[in-house]
Amino acid sequence: MKYYRRFLPFLKPYLPRMLAAAGLVAVVALINLVLIRLVGRLWDVVTVQRNETEMNHLLALFLLLVLAQGIFSVGHGYLAAWISQHLTADFRRHVFRHLQSLSLGFFAKRRTGELLSRLMNDIGVIQNIATDTPIDLAKQAVTLIGGIAFLLVTNWQLCVLILLLLPALVLVAKFFGRRLKRLSTAIQDRTATLSTIIEEVLSGIRVVKSFVRTSWEEARFAATLNAAVRVALKRAVVMAVFVPTITLLTFAAGAAVLWYGGRQVIQGQVSPGDLFAFVLFAGILIGPFGAAARVFAQIKEAQGAMQRVFEILDTQPEVSDGPDAQDLPPVRGQMRLQHVSFQYDSRQVILHDVSLEANPGEVVALVGPTGAGKTTVINLLHRFYDPSGGAITVDGHDLRHVRLDSWYRQVALVPQETVLFGGTILDNIRYGREDATEADVLAASEAALADEFITRLPDGYQTVVGEKGVNLSGGQRQRIAIARAILKNPRVLLLDEATSALDTESERLVQQALDRLMAGRTTFVVAHRLTTVQKAHRIIVLDKGAVVESGTHAELIERRGLYHYLATLRQTEDELRSA
Template sequence: MSAKAGEDGLELSAQARRIYAFARPYAGRIALSLLMIMIATAIGLLLPLGIKQLFDQMLAERDTAAIHLVTLALLGIFVLRAVFSFIGQFRLQLVGDSVVAELRIRVFEHLHTLGLDYHIQQRIGDLLSRLGNDVAAVRNIVANLSVYVVINLFQFVGAAVVMLGMNWRMGLLVLAVTPLTTVVTRGFGPVLRRLSAKIQDELAHSTTIAQESLTGIELIKAYARAPREAQRYRSGMNRYLAVVLSARRTDAFFNALISLLTASSTIAIFWYGGLQVMAGRLSAGSLVAFLLYSQNITQSIVTLSQQYSSFSQAAGASKRVFEILDIEPSLRERDDALELRSERAVVEFDGVDFAYRADEPVLTGIQLRAEPGQTVALVGHSGAGKSTLIRLIPRLYDVGAGAVRINGRDVRDYTLESLRQSVAMVSQDVFLFGTSVRENIRYGRLDASDEEVEAAARAAHAHEFIERLREGYDTQIGERGLQLSGGQRQRISIARALLKDAPILLLDEATSAVDGAAEALIQQAIERLKRQRTTFVVAHRQATVRNADVILVLEHGRIVERPSYAEFIARDHGLAVALHTRQNPQPAAEPGRESGMGSRESQPPAPTRTAFSIPDSRLPIPRSTMVE
């Protein structure tokens, strides 16, 4: 049991050191604030002595003038204490807010250094809960707990010294309760800390449910699943309340037990001190002063015990924050990493293997080469590894074996920032920020002028519909840009990529969610975007494949064919049929018929689902074959 308590104590101490490490830059302000608080506490310790003098003057000398003087002196003491206490606590609260803001920034920045392999395993609601609720617990430690601990510790020591000086027997009688409260406090601390961590876990789970439901509100309404989502959230909150109830019950029992112990010492003082007054060995004023100092002692013990409880609970929450900061990024730059600064890019895959999990290979033996101005179309059924392949170029993931090279150098030789600045990506699932159209396009190059933003929009065939929006380029498009149609969002994404003007272009099914009318405009914009760039296209439409210089067919993570367009269309393996079906949807609205905010393109019919097989005569190409 003692060993367990020792481990808990060491863990709590380690958490405290990590928390206060963030407060180190504010050490001067913290020291000054605590000094002010200690002065206020010291002034408060004069109060019982003043009351002692007041009682003795009333009962013994009946000196009215002295009573008035002592009363005014006590009032001045209260005012002076209030001034010092206000200054100290106000400044310390500001420090607490600053520390929490800095910690939130550090956690946010660290989350952005972690690779996609981490983020795809996390739930956004849990991360937001740690960034919000759990970090807020740190403020309680830095500001509130620091104040209470300093005040009550100084008050305890000061009152104990005065009491022992006045009557050491009565002083020891009061202090006898301290060891008992210490034992009780250490026993309850670890329990409360574990319950606090569990509370934060359940709160994070409920936050995740709420975040997912609000994000998917359109799907929930379409499937009439609002009652189910409400029940999910209710179940999560019920689990949260069950843990909270357990924690509150434990905390209440702990506080009641501490109050009982401290009240016992006060009763003992009243009994023993009363006998001393009756025997003439103690004045009534001294007894009153002793009772007040006894209250200071017991109040300090109760408060320190409660603050230990609060600290244990806050440490449980802060542990969840530090769990994030302790995670090492899976992708790291080399110390001697180079800047990639080139307007042309030769991209090579040299025997690349990749797997998200060791026992499930996604890509095997990928060998290819793409030159500037060349377009490589990647074709294959879902799960073949097409999207994964292009994500290895900007190092969103690292290869398991082999190498991805740009201009003859391994991508791991470049700084991540310069590498990713050299790549522009347009994906199927377009992400737009809930700001203006202008700011979403400018995200491609933050220092771009309004004229450059508009030129990119014109090149992407987006200018016309943007001008029809309520406030043109300054229109706020809402979260994820869902107030725009699929084609409109896609063209803003293309304008963003055009503005970035990167030498490598990655197109991941960039027209899969739009109809033929919108696709015609988007394809024109894409052709303009591809000029002089090294382009990789995850293809799902014949128009995309037709304009490619090289077609690669992937199956189970391997390049199994490299046909010409005519050969690809002629092959009776079903994949070309699926592409043809997607290319010829039902008649759609003519170009230019899209409305402004809130319009939606019609969706093409589902592709023909046929098996994809390769005759025995068409063997996979050797690893040494290069795509020229």
């Protein structure tokens, strides 16, 4: 029950409305009990007393009670739906907010489809048990207590006969409950895998089609789907046996009641109307018992869903504001890495004793072979990760001792793979600064050389870019990303292979836009293009996670070390591209 206790704080704001809804449904259940008793009385008035006047009075009262029951049912239905939707929305917002607080390392180890399944499917399972079930329990409690009270007053022997069924019900529910929990958790795991496959295929549909892998993906999806169906059928079999078993035990008691009560009517000890009402009361007790079995199954299913959701909520960000974190004042851009080491896990060291410096307004290029640690340095500078050893400072402030938001507002990243959101071009550029005016956006676009192609589009800045900017070319997407960074107006700029995936003409335009963006800002550049590297004030050469060379282009060429080899190789590649 620990997960349910942890969920209680989310229920607390809705408790008054839940109590009101429970009160309304309890009144509905109480009226239902009165109606059943009234039916028994009518039976005697019609078949035994044959009193027409009394019959008319009882029928009028019956109709009034039915009307009142309908009014209370409407109120309960609306309140229950209101609580369910708002509570679920609140919980999803909480989980979504927590997901965004987690560090990059968490998402590097998780698949998007799995997280999506937990956020949507699992919370949907929790929704029923958290809202509908407690309110419904009020109805079942009134039905059970009121029904048993009437049965005890009417004929305590018959009531005891019915209550003897309870231990059998508990044992049956416990037996089936373990299996239901295990199978329900397995179904949720299969659903998460299906969501992951769908997300991967749809987001990578071009690659799937290009490599003629549609049949393979269909087979993969079908295999996972069949596995989910098999588990769901196993659960259906358990439920198919579980519910009839409960029902059989309950109706067995009903048959015993009819046998024992029928003998009493024949002997004149009980009136036919009382027996009729007694049988109806015994019948409605099937409702609470059946509901108890159904709720037990739902609880077991929800336990698996809660476990998966709270596993996310229990994950703490690896990079977060410490208790002594202070807001970072506006910086000049003096960046230092002091004996920095880093590893994503204990099995492989990525950086070892890296030290480098960038003065305000300088451009520092990071070069080296694949796997040298260049992108890792960029991630550490942005503070997506914290170093395992050493320190990174900006204007003398250790990044681990400043608030993340205050640093993120002063740094901008332009990665190799541009990320655009599925809105308009205007929305994507304004993502750099929410309060920016259209004039600000236009100025940033002109500086990024994006305005010239945007204005040629039929809808201009209102053009919808499509998912991940699919409706635009690579160079256009990159220039929009640069405009977004210009609008943010950062003091420190991080460029991670921002032109490597572009053709020559697009690269020329993007490079011009980057030159405007870098002006006056401390910039770290990861680039394969020799033309980009040559302009840097300082070049840091990395190899196997360590700094092996440092200096200007001319100095490093003269040393004829690793940089000379890489520069010569890339110069040949650039010449071939130009040809």
